[in-house]
Amino acid sequence: MMDSVKSPGEELVIADLRERDLPAARAIYNDVIATTTAVYSDEPVSADYWAEWFAGRRAQGFPVLAAYRGGELIGFGSFGDFRPWPGYVTTVEHSVHVRADRRRHGAGMRLVQALMARAAASGKHVMIAGIDAENLASLALHERLGFVEVGRLPAVARKFDRWLDLVYLHRALDRHRQVATGFGRNASTHTRKSG
Numbered sequence: 204m205m206d207s208v209k210s211p212g213e214e215l216v217i218a219d220l221r222e223r224d225l226p227a228a229r230a231i232y233n234d235v236i237a238t239t240t241a242v243y244s245d246e247p248v249s250a251d252y253w254a255e256w257f258a259g260r261r262a263q264g265f266p267v268l269a270a271y272r273g274g275e276l277i278g279f280g281s282f283g284d285f286r287p288w289p290g291y292v293t294t295v296e297h298s299v300h301v302r303a304d305r306r307r308h309g310a311g312m313r314l315v316q317a318l319m320a321r322a323a324a325s326g327k328h329v330m331i332a333g334i335d336a337e338n339l340a341s342l343a344l345h346e347r348l349g350f351v352e353v354g355r356l357p358a359v360a361r362k363f364d365r366w367l368d369l370v371y372l373h374r375a376l377d378r379h380r381q382v383a384t385g386f387g388r389n390a391s392t393h394t395r396k397s398g
Contacts, residue, residue, distance in 0.1 A: 213273045215310060217317045220269040220279055222257070227276040228269070229253040235300050240335040240367055243360040266321050270301065270310040277305040280314040282322055285331050293328035312344055319348070323376040330376055336368035350374040 220228060233247040248256075260267050260281055270278040280299035285291050299314045322330055332350055334341050342352075350372035358366035 215313060216271040217313050218269055218271065220257070220267040220276075224269060224276045225253055225257055226250070228267075228279045231276075231278065231300050231302050234303060238303065240337055240362055241300065241341070243335075243362055243367065243369075245362060264325070265295075266318070268314055268317050268321070270314055272305065272310070277302045278310045278314055280318050282318050282327075282330065285329075293326065294331060295322050295327050295329070296331040296333060297322075307340065311341070312348070315344065315348055319374070319376060327376055330374045332372040332374075334370050334372065336370050342370060342372075345372050345374075348374065 229248060229250065232242070232253075236242050236244055236247055257267060260283065263283065265281060265283050267279060267281045269276055278299065278301035280297060282295040282297035285294040285296045297315065297318050299311050299318070301311045301314075319330060330350075332341075332345050334345065336342075336355065346352075351374070352370060353373045354371040356369040356371070359369050360367040
């Protein structure tokens with residue numbers, strides 16, 4: 204899969220992550236761990252762990268998508284099982300990470316959109332996002348894409364010597380099967396079609 208969008212000066216291309224770009228993706232992820240609360244960990248991931256994670260995604264049929272600008276990897280994203288039990292088989296949770304110097308230039312949004320399309324095409328019904336409450340840019344991006352806040356878990360993690368709140372957002376991928384969402388700032392009710 205490859206999708207491209209023209210932008211001033213450089214083209215943004217969304218494609219499957221190339222194995223040769225695993226080190227660059229790991230560098231982005233480790234920088235996110237070291238400098239933000241987007242990942243609730245303070246331990247960088249090793250090359251071996253990263254290669255195993257990538258191989259596991261492929262083996263399970265989950266995509267790992269990349270954002271390339273000018274041929275350079277600037278971000279990546281993936282989705283996987285929301286929960287391991289069979290009843291959740293059509294629900295996935297995603298994550299997207301963009302290099303610090305390339306944030307707020309459209310790559311994150313394009314990655315989420317591409318992940319949503321890939322999930323819908325593979326028969327998934329719902330996509331979940333778990334976002335740190337302080338990450339206002341990511342929360343706003345997801346709301347623009349139709350995600351609705353469905354819950355907040357206060358003080359469930361600790362990083363940088365402070366408690367962190369986790370926000371869950373929900374997006375039905377099949378517009379005919381929207382469900383009632385009565386939580387958060389975007390609370391709304393959608394009717395569910397039968398059948």
